Amino acid sequence: MSKIKVSYFDVDGGRGEPIRIVLHAAGIPFEDFRFGYGEFAEVRKTTPLNQVPTVNIDGVQYTQSCALLRYFGKAADLYPQDAFQALLCDEIIDGSEDLTNKLVASFGLQGDALKSAREAFIAGPLTQYLGWMAAKLAAQGNYFANGKLTIGDLKVFMLLRWLSSGMLDHIPADCVSRIAPSLAAYAARIAAEPVLTSYYESRAGK
Structure with a gap:
């Protein structure tokens, strides 16, 4: 091994x-x-x-x-074998990475510059990308691809959890639920998936 x-x-x-x-x-x-x-x-x-x-x-x-x-x-x-379902999975992964990079671009800024950048991020990329993700999810059902949990869901879940953590300056913890309520509900469902609960149970106490 x-x-x-x-x-x-x-x-x-x-x-x-x-x-x-x-x-x-x-x-x-x-x-x-x-x-x-x-x-x-x-x-x-x-x-x-x-x-x-x-x-x-x-x-x-x-x-x-x-x-x-x-x-x-x-x-x-956790990755589709079907080529089209793999495309759907890859699309949401790459979209999540795009949005992450747009947020990370504000790292290193301070004071009013950071506040302005984060407000622009919420009004622009965050609203655009969350709207796109919500539409993609609505078209597919409970998951973004393959009719079941994939790595695409894990990628989006981690991003949504981060955005909703309240740990990012000038990014309100309710931003996801306000902009795309369906994604907030989706994140709660994914958090209860056995793949995640099993992993975090294994992490307990570490």
Whole structure:
């Protein structure tokens, strides 16, 4: 069996969390290397592109969170085999990544500049992308692809949870429920999925 090490921030969220979840779902043992934000400057020096998450497989380090998520998602039967359903899954993954990058662009700003950037983010990209996601979900049903939970749902769930956390300055915790109520209800359903509850039960006390 391959020796696997996932390197990511010590948070239950972000780009690394779906990878951890699918590895758990697939029953694949892995070393969960977590580090604080203050340690990132040193950790990034050890990565191919100065970013995380990375996954080390048998001594070789791989990067790009979405590629890794798809790779392990297949092992966990959380990625569609049908080409069109895979397209739907990939579309929502890439859309989530787009929105994440638009939010991350405001990181490093402070004071009025941060407030203005975040208000523009809510009025523009956030409203646009959440509306698009809500329409996509309505067209498919309870999940974004394949009629069941996929890595696309895990990706969107983590993003919605982050946006609703109240931890992002000038991003109200009720932003998702106000802009796209159906997505807030969707996130509550996904949180109760056995794949997620099993993973977080395994994390309890750690």
